[in-house]
Structures are given as structure tokens and as C-alpha cells.
Amino acid sequence: MEQQEQFDWKRYVIVFFITLGLFLTAIYVSNYFSNKKVAQLKNIQDTISIDILSSETQYSLLSELSCKNVSDSILSSELADLGHKIEWGQQNIGTTEELNYLKNYYSLLEIKDYLLMKKISAQCKVKSAFILYFYTTAQNCSECEKQSLVLTGLRDKYPDLRVYSFDYSTDLSAVKAMLNIYKIQDTKLPAVVINEDSLTGFHPMEELDTLVSASFKLQEAITPAVNSTQATKATKNKK
């Protein structure tokens, strides 16, 4: 008996190339969107960079004359949002060279924002607290994962709290300088710096909560005569 169709290799080869074509199209479309996302990140970063530079310049120009104008342009939530997007991008788009570069740039912006905000906070009597958080992605750090969750929870609780996250393995001299200043070692990660005190290992919500609220109270004690209207306005702008 005969089969109705002779076995033909051609069909298998043609189907293979069509399938390959479909896969390549899928890869191309995916890359297209990934590139769009990276471009979006670059845009956000440039905007924030200009914002910070502008604030720094304003600050230098006006010095203590006007606190009101200086606070307007600093948007901490944008910086946090950018950090979140870069992290998501590294997990979902892949750790590309471009994303690494953006991450380095982001760390630099964080440091600049931290230094500027500290100055503004001290000079303009804006109620704020700062946490520097050091983690690692180089090895599986379950404590870091827990610590990140705690810090996210704290940030939700205290909108005025500014958390700056730094990947230990970031290849940037400014970050390395921070690591040196606070004597952070890779064997003791995660590490949190709050009120210039460096805490290594995991620290639960309650403990950090106490420290953060103490930090806010400390500021209130130092500056009892803060112009409340001005502080409220600054806070609003930050949000």
C-alpha cells in the first residue's frame, strides 16, 4: 500500500524557517520595546539630573536668602520611581551595558540629591530624615530582600523619609567613597546608615521605625521655631 504523501524534507525545512522567522520577529519586537524603555529611563534621568543641577545652582546663587524656591524642584518620588524602574529593567530586560551605565548614573544622582537635601534640610529647616541603604545583587542575599521590604514599608509610612539605595557592586568611585566613609563591608550586607550611624545586617521594621521617628523628633527639638507654613509647603512640593 502507498502513503498518499511521500515524506518530503522540504516541508520540514520551510516550516523551520517560518517558525524561526516568527521567533526572530518576536525577538525584534521585544528588543524594540526594551530599547524604548531604556530610552525612557535615559530621559527621566536627564530630567532629574537637570533638576538637581538646577537646584544646586539655585542654592549656590541664593544661599540662605530664599528656601522657598529651592525646595520646589526636588522631587524625591521621581528619583525613587527611577530607581524602581532601573531595578525592574535589570530583572526583566536583562543586565545590559546600557542599564548598568544608567544604574551608575542613578547612584551618582542619589548621592547628589542626598548631599543637597541634607544642606537644604539643615538650612531651610525642612523636616526630613535620610537613610542610606547598601545591598548586594552579586550573591543571593535573602536578608537584603527582607531589608528592602522593610524600607519600602517605612517609606510608605513616612513620606518625608528619603531612602537612597546603593548596590555594593556598583563600579563608581563616588559609591566606593561612601562605602569607605561608612565602613561598609560586603560580608555584612545589608547595611543601613541612619543619622550617620551605620547598622549592618538585617534590622526589623520596629527598630528602624523608632530610629526614623527619633530622627524627625530630633529635628523638631533643634528647630522649634520652624515656620510651619514654609515647612508644609516644602513637604507638599516634595510629594
Add this chain to the structure above:
Amino acid sequence: MTSVSSTIFFILTFLSVYVQVFFLLTFFEKKRKILIRKEHFELDEYPGVTIIVPCYNEEKTIVGTINSLLDLDYPKDKLKIIVIDDGSKDNTWIVIQEFTKKENIKVIQKKNGGKYTALNLGLGYVETPFLGCLDADSFVDSQALRRIMTYFKDVHTMAVAPSIVVDNPKNILQGAQKAEYDMAVYNKKMLAFLGGIHVTPGPFSIFRKKVFDDLGPYRRAHNTEDQEIALRMQENHYKIEHCPDAYVYTVAPNSIGKLFRQRQRWIYGFLRNAIDYRRLLFKKKYGTLAFFTLPSGIISVLSVIFLFIMFIYNITHFVIHKILQIQMVGISAPSSFRFDWFFFDTKTIFFISIILYTSVISSLLIGRKMLEGKFRFSADILYFMIIYSVLAPFWLLKAIFNAVRSKEASWSLERDVGVVQIKN
């Protein structure tokens, strides 16, 4: 670990898309050859056909099944019906005896021995050049036999499989199966074009008697004798056709438990028969069956299992993360949610999944077009996608587990095959 799993994932999805493209390419190439007849026609000759109806505890459906055979638009003197009660414990025997008044119906009662023993007993009484069987939970369309017989004009055609349609779906589960059966009609026709059919289904596949004279009777074949006989025919290069406009209506399982048992039996049978006939795999002389049908069946089993494991892994990961979050921060309302397209997943696999799902839905719609004459989108398709994604991994896993342990999936127990009574 992640890179290994994503490599496996890519390979399996590539092969799954390959299977769909293979079918679609065949469809576009051969669609003009798909024969769907609406008008009545006469055959040059009407050869004798015997239909064997094995039944086991089918008192509720057997009357409808036999009546549908009696209503076939085929000369009565050319059609013989043999109803075999395989030791039913209900009133099947009493019910089928009503039909002994009909000249062309023979009823036989035997001790329970399994479906294939009933079929083989029936084979012994076949005197016509053609024969078929009909499961007692199925009903034939009156034109089915006439349409099937046209395919035997080709002297090389040794068997013809019909299109099986789910009869009157009453719940979502049956609706989902209807969608699946519609897709199977398309897949089967494409396989028929390429000579790669691996099942001649229990409901109303018609054979030349020569098949059994040459190749021997049905075998137990892990309770899927309809797969085994098709594989045996393929091994011997016996041509199997598919008649898309010969409709056979079957009652689909109406509960998850019944569906689970049926599918577990089918998949188990497929796996065991594939193992038994592994000598056919990738042998050029066995063509499409060796290079496409059997491998694609194995690929689909592996893909579903792998996807299921990935799904469980991701869900577990998500739950652990949530528990950790609650432990660390306590239960709190999520901070204000704002849609940002940035977080929309645009990984390659997302677009490949779109391709895969689109091709599956296209197959389903083409199958429906072959059956109903038009492309029709319905909720059944969604039921099918959702229900099968959730349930299929379980029956596949159970079937694989049983296949590894060589544990038979039950249709009915094999015992004595002896005839008790024959009437007419």
C-alpha cells in the same frame, strides 16, 4: 537554573509553534482539497458495511446510538449492525434485545472482557467487505456513512475516520470540549493529507475488512485499541483517510472527574503505544507519523508539564514574597497604584505566547469553519483555553506517572471473553 529553564522553555515553545505552523502551512496548501458536501449524492455502488457497537452499562444512550445507525442514509440490506453487551451490570442487555426484531441487527451478550474483546468478537461475525465500530455513547449523522464510503473509491484507502463533534454541550466543561473537538477536526484532516493519522477513533471509523484479515484483530493496547490499530496500519503503510463532513456526535464527559479519567486513559494509551511503536520514530519510511505526529504528541505532553512546573514555581515564589512582605511590614493597603506602561512585560516570550495562542485559536476557528461553514468565535474557546490550562497538567502527570509504573487506566476489567447469548 533560570538560564536552563528559559532554554528549555524556548526550545519547547519553538517546537510548539513549529507544530502549529506545520498545520497552517498544510492548510493553506491543501484547503481546496477539503471536501465539505451539503447536497445529496449517490454512490456508484453501495458495498456491505457492518457496524459493531460494543457497550458496557450504556442503557441510557444505546437506544439513541442504534437508532442513529438505523437512520443512516444507506441501503438497509447493505448495512449490518452487531450490538455486543460486554457483560453490563445495568439493563443494557434488556434494552438492546428490543432491536432483535430488526432483520439487520444481531445482539450478543458476553462476559465482561474489555472493549477490544467485544470488538474482536464482533469481527468474527463480519461478512461484509467493510466494517466499523461505534461507541455506545455516540450518534451518527444520517449522511456520515455515505460520505465516508466515497473515500474508499481510492483502492489504497484502508480506513476512514469521521469528524467527531460534541453533542449538545450543556455545561461549560462540555463547551470547552466542543471547542477542542472542533480543533481536532482540522488537525486530523491536515494529518490525513500528510498520511500521519495515529488514531482511528472508536466512534465510527470505517475499515476495509482486509485490514483485520491482514493485520489481525484488535489488541488490548493499554485500553486504547483505536490508537494501536492505527499505528499498526501505519507501520504496514495502510492508508488512513479523514472525512471531515461525516459527523459523529458524542456525549462529552460532563464532570471534571469523568473528563480526568477519560483523558488520563487517552494520554496513558498514547504514551504506552508510542513506547510500543517507538521503532517507527524518525524512520523515513514511516513519514509524517514518524517525524511529526508522534514527536509532536510527545512535545505537547512535555510542554504542558513544563509550563505547569514553571507556573507552580512562579506562584510559589510570589506567595513566599507576599508572606515575607507581611512578616516584615505587616498587612497594609498597597500604596497608590498608577498604571505605567513601562512595567508592561515586553519580553520575547510574551510575543511568542501571542503567536502561539493566535495559532491555536486560528486552528480552532478553521476546524469550526470546516464543521459549520463559517468562522465563529464563541465563549467556548475561552473556556477551552482556561479549563485545559488548569486541568490538562493533572491528567498528563497522572498518565505519565501511571505509564512509568505501567499501571493500566481502566476502561473495564479484563476477564472471561466467553459468549453468553446471541440473538438474531
